[in-house]
Amino acid sequence: MTAYAVAHIHDLDLNADIVEYLERIDETLAPFGGRFLVHGGRQQATEGPEEAFIVILEFPEYDRAVQWYDSPAYQAILPLRLKNSVSVAVLADGCRADHRSTDLLTELGLR
Template sequence: MTTYAIGHLHDVAMGPEIVAYLEGIDATLAPFGGRFLIHGDPPTVLEGAWSGDLIVIAFPDRASAEGWYASDAYRRLLPLRQGDSRGDVILIDGVPADHRATDILRR
């Protein structure tokens, strides 16, 4: 099952630290099969209010996503982002192709 790393970041200061983070993150994803699906493009807000940047990275499975986040390579980069932004980061599993909305009623 695909697992997604989702970040909702605010107040990103585009300085040397964030640039270094961006220059290094792709290399940390490759060994774990991670790839960007969404990376900060401004959304069209249809309901409610939205602020910040949304980042979605897909991994082949939960173990790969957890391995990436805990890896030495990513841990060395992480302070560069955390020092110049704030936000929330989560891991969440996707659903199978045949998922229907009512499937959650059986949980």
């Protein structure tokens, strides 16, 4: 099942470290089948910090997303982003095409 890495980033300091991070991240994704789904473009924060933005990466499966995040290549550049922004990052499984919001109640044992 497809998996995603989602980052909610704000208070970004666009400096040389961030430029280096952006120049190097693509090469870290390729070995794990990762690709950008949302990165830049028009975004409007409807809740939370106004200057915040979202980045969404897609991976063929959850384990590949974890392997990418834990890889030496990504861990080598991660501090460049962490010391120049405030963010929350999450790795998550995608949903089946027929997923309904109430399916979560079943998964949580509430139904």
